[in-house]
Amino acid sequence: MKKIVLREDEMPTRWYNVVPDIPNGLLPPLDPETLQPIGPEKLATVFPMSLLEQEMSQERFIDIPQEVLEVYKIWRPSPLVRATKLEEALGTKAKIFFKNESVSPVGSHKPNSAVAQAYYNKREGVKRLTTETGAGQWGSALSLATSKFGMECKVYMVRVSYDQKPYRKFIMQAYGGEVVASPSMDTKTGREILTSDPDTPGSLGMAISEALEDASSRSDTNYALGSVLNHVVLHQSIVGLEAKRQMEIAGEFPDVVIGCCGGGSNFAGLVAPFVPDYLEGKKIEFHGYEPASCPSMTGGKLAYDSGDVAMMTPLLYMYTLGHNFVPPGIHAGGLRYHGMAPIVSALVREGIVIPKAVHQLECFEAGILFARTEGIIPAPESNHAIRGAIIEAMKDPNEPKTILFNLSGTGVIDMPSYDNYLTGKLSDYAYPQEQIEAALARLPKIG
């Protein structure tokens, strides 16, 4: 068998919530004004109650609504694949498996949460969602999701991506999403930024601020976030739940589980369902691969910090480079975030997740090898996971270990980055630690 494919009726019907299983638990999000734990009533202006309940939930399993399962079936269950040709090319005795989340209609794992978020908002009477997007993976996932539930969607897309990476903008529009370059004239925040700096390339932080302002100002509108938060990790757990069942069918249990880490959602989604096995004493490692150019776990510190530049979000207890950190523009879009999901951060704190940093050239090299052996061009983000799998397989090529990684997305909508790599336009860049320390020194002092 090359692939293990589950039938639709074998798809998990409950998400797994890892929060109650994290030793020493999570610290609560704080109100940025009072620095006290934030209550759901304050967040309810931009989030539906059902998602806030999931955000705070201590239940281990939460039913997936039938309406969400129906949309998942457009592409789920996703295949688990044995990368036999990659193994042969490496000359390793390791078995390398990957969970193929690139098969969704927008080419990434992002719809796993987008569909759930759109559903719960719709059920609570919300007609319109706003969000921010960088390269466009999350924006296209949310546009797909809102189209399935007859909702409107407005995406604030970082201007430099809006201008230079039009394909995902067009994908959002094909699904009926409204896309504007951020900063835009549509919000007070955007107008102020444009007044002082008309030629700004924009940033994710600015786009978050605009999307939040829009959602706060309209009663029919909520806001949706594609990573970092607990309910996003919950929804992504379907990745690991399926993979675990598929590994069982293959007669395997992974020695190492690997994913790339930006905000942490695809990594946590794959890893979380295996955490109880770890806690029961099973021999299993979890490796989170982040770019050396944006090393929140390996270069940052665990602290309360804001999710956006304007400090409109609650303060989250997470590994962070400081919310003013601006990673170099040329590196993998989806991994350019200053913070790490509180769930992943807590797993790192407890020594359960081992963080690793890799450089982009070695990641693209791994991606090209993967394309020419396994036939699939990976997303630049996913190349970090592939690099990790190769490192693990080659530590001792004679050791017959079992490796599982998450192929979080396809590269075919991101081909200019491969062209930049193949034509020698990319270089490695490790963020200077002193600059990181300086950014961290500006964090709010809490406790």
Next chain:
Amino acid sequence: MKKIVLREDEMPTRWYNVVPDIPNGLLPPLDPETLQPIGPEKLATVFPMSLLEQEMSQERFIDIPQEVLEVYKIWRPSPLVRATKLEEALGTKAKIFFKNESVSPVGSHKPNSAVAQAYYNKREGVKRLTTETGAGQWGSALSLATSKFGMECKVYMVRVSYDQKPYRKFIMQAYGGEVVASPSMDTKTGREILTSDPDTPGSLGMAISEALEDASSRSDTNYALGSVLNHVVLHQSIVGLEAKRQMEIAGEFPDVVIGCCGGGSNFAGLVAPFVPDYLEGKKIEFHGYEPASCPSMTGGKLAYDSGDVAMMTPLLYMYTLGHNFVPPGIHAGGLRYHGMAPIVSALVREGIVIPKAVHQLECFEAGILFARTEGIIPAPESNHAIRGAIIEAMKDPNEPKTILFNLSGTGVIDMPSYDNYLTGKLSDYAYPQEQIEAALARLPKIG
């Protein structure tokens, strides 16, 4: 069930060759110099013997080599999906099923033949393949296929696409393919064209001539064609063989089978395995949808004609607009070919396939409706099939008929065409019949 998914061990292990079942058979290809039936020895300079045997075969079933099946398993078997949300949006009692060939790593059905062609060439000692490509679907499929068998690949890509649609060029390069804009300085043909017209946008006809010259001039190199020929249709029959089995599992038999038609390969691949049912008297219709801007079946005539502008290919007996026909540039790339596969042409001649022409605006409208209901953005080519399915479903919305169409590709690598549609830059265009007649009058006189 939303999708019917076969297990890998349920995948067909033989292709079906419809040629022996076509009433009154096919007329042989002719040597363009002698106008006599062309022998395999002349074609053997650019094709391997095993493919030439398949081209002439009268066997109904041909085993799929194990090595080809292994590569197919990267994405095959492909899903059969019930388009329930499209049905609901239309308010029809028809059941609409689609075979989802968009799931391959390059986003189309093209690898079904590319993988087989690369394999047979490799087996006969060929080290390098050349081909032409327009928008790049076929070139990317062949680059994927050659990478799987450790072969080199050189793709002559029509210059206007090379410059304006770089994503598929980058995909070919990621797989290790060499891509040049055609006309190029790498061939005598290319140099001559560039000398007389340095700013030519290129054409598929010029690119075919360059690829053929390259393959003819090197003993280690053969040529590969992505549509039209009998062996391509043979390889694509896996689409229909799987779909037939999946329809049986769904407890259905189609009243109408629909596909878009450019060279005819995806359409014939889906339709062929159902032709024996038709011949046994079962009630089933086959509708081939072509663009009104390039109407080979509905506007052309059945005649011997060349496959390329330079008349280097054998003369094929097919519906054609004349090999000098130049369709308008803006229309769906994959359907801009002057001829139609001899197999499809013969099925039209016998009244088994019913040809239809549609305009591009109604096709994009159908594609947008499909994206917003079924969640998948179709290739512009596939929109012609979706339009056909909608026409059929809405003839009498109260008739509970069963419709099956081929979703031959994804649109996510072709998004600028959707942007052109959504921003009002496209218009309908029916090629004037008098211009077609004039082009046809220039065809060689045979028999």
